[in-house]
Amino acid sequence: MAIAQLAVPTERFTEWAGYDGPVQLISVDGQRTVGCPYWELVADVDGHQLRDLYRDMAVVRRIDAEAMALQRQGELGLWAPLLGQEAAQVGSARALRPDDFAFTSYREHGVAYCRGVDPVTMLRMWRGTGLSGWDPAEYNLATPAIIVGAQALHATGYALGITLDHARSAVVAYFGDGATSEGDVSEALGFAASYTVPVVFFCQNNQWAISEPVRLQAHASIAQRAQGYGLPGVQVDGNDVLAVLAATRLALARAYAGQGPTLIEAVTYRMGPHTTSDDPRRYRSHEEEEEWGAKDPLVRLRALLQREGLADERFEKEVATAAGEAATALRTGVLAMANPTPDALFENVYAGPHPLLDAERDAYLEYLAEYDEVS
Amino acid sequence: MAIAQLAVPTERFTEWAGYDGPVQLISVDGQRTVGCPYWELVADVDGHQLRDLYRDMAVVRRIDAEAMALQRQGELGLWAPLLGQEAAQVGSARALRPDDFAFTSYREHGVAYCRGVDPVTMLRMWRGTGLSGWDPAEYNLATPAIIVGAQALHATGYALGITLDHARSAVVAYFGDGATSEGDVSEALGFAASYTVPVVFFCQNNQWAISEPVRLQAHASIAQRAQGYGLPGVQVDGNDVLAVLAATRLALARAYAGQGPTLIEAVTYRMGPHTTSDDPRRYRSHEEEEEWGAKDPLVRLRALLQREGLADERFEKEVATAAGEAATALRTGVLAMANPTPDALFENVYAGPHPLLDAERDAYLEYLAEYDEVS
Amino acid sequence: MAVATTNTTNPTTTATTTTTEPTSQRATTMTLGKALNAGLRQALTDDDKVILMGEDIGKLGGVFRVTEGLQDEFGDRRVIDTPLAESGVVGTAVGLALRGYRPVCEIQFDGFVYPAFDQIVSQVAKFRYRNEGRVAVPVTIRIPYGGGIGAVEHHSESPEAYFAHTAGLRVVTPSNAADGHRMIQQAIASDDPVIFFEPKRRYWEKGDVDTDAPLDDMPLHRARVLTEGTDVTVAAYGPMVATSLEAAGIGAEEGISLEVVDLRSLSPIDFETLETSVHKTGRLVVVHEAPVFCGLGAEIAARVSERCFYSLESPVRRVGGFATPYPAAKLERHFLPDADRILHEVDRCLQP
């Protein structure tokens, strides 16, 4: 599905930017809030599209759960679950046009899904059959960055390229609350502001960087950091898919209009462990988890749909089926994934020939052959 | 000379912090401004002390000029002049107590002077007889950082040490406008805010980072960056020694009181070249230089002194003599500086013995001896 | 000789170990991870200027649990969680050191040390020299390193050569629990900065640790001959020591006598111990996980080739990673040296 583009009037940018967040359009109990000027930014989102958003979120949650299960069963080396962050990821990614480009960290499976990436491909790096999955050029989506914060600079550079090309598209850089402490993210804010390039810094503040609470990383709100670099920053309820969509649309519209970068802080919660290697009980309370559990982004959207008569049994079943099919396809695909052959080790280090590496490859493959090991 | 300490009342911090800068206490034509609440912070500064401040500024300007001359005459390898930044450096450094600690970049000769460092020692690294001059512990002043921005983190760590020691002193980290782009400076702001440590980030925005204007580094004011990290930031007229003194005192008082870091942006101008290797005519206009020349911090302070009957001929003469003596002592000292002997090359790399280095030293000294070259 | 198809971590057969480790009645068996934890606890107890800092080292106890329980025991002013910024961690550690502290920084994984590279190379390593000995920066930087754990990218690097090439640093790496316990304390006590590489895939391997043994029984920078042999010397360190011992075990069964030297210190290197061995065996194979090209093995091969020119009966051979980035998990067994690859080079050395 794709959310249709909305023409955002340039002359109103300042007004919206002046709105004191956090932007919330759907309350925790699934009611439409009143009075927030961001409503206009999603005025075109009808019941059909709301259902599409819900379906996306439900499917990526199911994919995530399946990946967790695959990891627990020994089929993946590791997995970083997105549980709880579906609204932040789907809401922002659905605001993108195909020719926009996104850079993410390791947790944005929902973004990759919205960009059209086959989930099986996403799991390749987690299974260890490759270091990445898809072709960035095919989806206008870079492969995930594991070095925290590094991608913020890549996004800024890519956006600078768009400016140099006189093109009319934008870039989104996804990173976490922890990443805001890294020098690279600050440098990216500075470069982006200095060159006025079309990039949206999208921070999912999920309250935790592994075991560290966000207050260790940021003394003020993360959105506030933007002002220090001379760019607009806005805090949105990251568990509210419409608020996220609205804020991202506005930021993208500014970017297309040549008005430069925006920082969005989507306040959300990492409902699961940092990764399958983590044990959150060591550092956070059950109460906190329950408190945030009550703000679950899917529950909220479903409440709205039900309230508005958009979620009948047939729809729920349809969503369940879609999610189930995605999970099955994922499991089948992952289990069928071919292991790389030893020669792959030596490929794609360099574009051209390389005497040292070529000699190392030849010697190693010969060594393997000697012991009958080439598969 | 030392500026007496002033007890700054804690309960008024918020009020001062709320003052919308830039803080200016002496106008460009040497008049006391009215209405600025920062006046209270220098209420104790009498005519005697004003003259002391002027003398400091005049002497460091003379030292700086002498160092320029020495470089032009081939006695120094390089020199980074402070011309134009005397008020920013003297005003801030004179606010420090002996047990406060300062970290600087390569241009803060005025700070080193106020800390009591012999100017001859300062020139050692520029002459190339050593990599540094004084003992940091003796003056509570680190040796200058050449890697732009690195010292901001050292200052933050030192301040964290003060906190861990339950001590009541503070740290000042000096850096330039260009440095604010480096990740290290941003990380320092974040760490300092997170740990609420007693550090004052003192940025001399002298408009230029070599050939790059400050607008390339900062889209908003530099002071504003502080808010993004959750600490107070204040912009002061960096060519106004009283404004600088007042703002630094306030920041230090907050630090002593356990209220954490402050960022001060002292707006000033690098009236000379970046270093003796630089040629500013390549990148900035004569008009700009003249415009800032009119805001010369010494001219301004002298106008105030004269206006208030504090600068008679005797005083001017006394200052000229002090400056002249400092210059002569500097020249004599520099020309008498002993060259290091080859064995110094191998010393102080490690605290303890090191088989490789020890063998390298022995072999090299033996080699030199063989060719009769040991001096 | 069969090519191993998995990265066997525990040598199934080992040659006679002649380690100089004094066996003590008080020795207890513990993993390398626990031994490091005990060593850190001891350092925190012995000197109240020692503080630990890093990402997730507090409540979580570090992702490898090496600092487990220490924040509980010593408080959050001695065991400090830092914001997520490695340059920040090391840069503030420098400041703390100037204030008289002995910070021990944890870098979460090898691949995350590079953001701190500037602070390490330009500041930590050069501070004493710049200040002509007036200032010490006794910072210890702990880095879990190496591969073999099936991890995602950036979690299996062996960056030791970068640091060994940096004057002003000391670089060491324990290969077993007893050394872990002793060496971490020695590193912290050193007035020089020490890069302390921990072979992460050996964290769970057990060994006897005499927690009461005097530290100076074995100097920090001395290599140790682990198995005496006569045919070929195998020099290894960190994670590759167990692999080399495994090779020695297999070799012994095949009648090849290997002398395994655990370097322990990578800068400086104890060439005396190594050369004594090579003078005896006349042959040397150097093993590490890092790419061979410009790796630590290059220095060892270069120096031994020079200094043992007349006793070497065959060229020094190097076994290590290839000139590729660290590969995907399913390929790492091809990248990482194993006992068979070591023995293959041993065979080449022995070929007439």
Added chain:
Amino acid sequence: MAVATTNTTNPTTTATTTTTEPTSQRATTMTLGKALNAGLRQALTDDDKVILMGEDIGKLGGVFRVTEGLQDEFGDRRVIDTPLAESGVVGTAVGLALRGYRPVCEIQFDGFVYPAFDQIVSQVAKFRYRNEGRVAVPVTIRIPYGGGIGAVEHHSESPEAYFAHTAGLRVVTPSNAADGHRMIQQAIASDDPVIFFEPKRRYWEKGDVDTDAPLDDMPLHRARVLTEGTDVTVAAYGPMVATSLEAAGIGAEEGISLEVVDLRSLSPIDFETLETSVHKTGRLVVVHEAPVFCGLGAEIAARVSERCFYSLESPVRRVGGFATPYPAAKLERHFLPDADRILHEVDRCLQP
């Protein structure tokens, strides 16, 4: 033989040069700095995806004036002044490369590359591999390096070994104007990232440059024999090539015949050319400014010792910096290899 008391940069006596450089009618004489400038201009002209970026490279033309006039000529969208942040420079260059550009980054001085180390090692070097060849990152990173100019700290470093040890990068360094002009264009044209080291103290040295010569006359990664000799091979690169030629000149007067090889490429290294030479002379001295320990010379010595085991008549000797940080200007002549120190090692090689 007398020990030089200054760092003579221009060889006063040089051995017969047998460079394969085709002498052309069209050759003009220019400094290395100007040749690089001309090469950059050519690259900007030939491919409009080439952009230059760095600190002070625009109006100022770089602190060494290597980019002088280029912003005037190509505009500030092709020659871009960046904020003062090296990680930012390289990180945005990666993004530009993904967008299809060929960024050429200038790092102002060697000692300022470390803040960019993470982006270089974890991103620039690994991007293609991570993406299984689907993505190229043809970034060139120009770094003026080396000492001998009497500078303050951090302005005289030789960090090439760090990059040579990093798989995924190519590392090259010209020693003269003609190579500067050619190699910078080849580096930019390469689809792989290239670390391009410029020997800063040679910027002002002149040489003949045929600006019309076809680039592929001489491949980027080939070493060049500069003087043919029979007694000892001297391998050098960048700033040490002129010093080695000077040594060869003095040697020639004393009846010692040196074969000077300019490596030109540090990763990969053209071992074929080098080994051919060593097979002939039987002796090798490797020279660089960087500390010897774990320096590039280690790799060369290790590999040549292995591959020329039976033709080496004496151990490979290394001449280089000591295991110290780069010292104060007044001490640098002791740190830096000069013709006499090279000849001293040559003598050692020749001693029976």
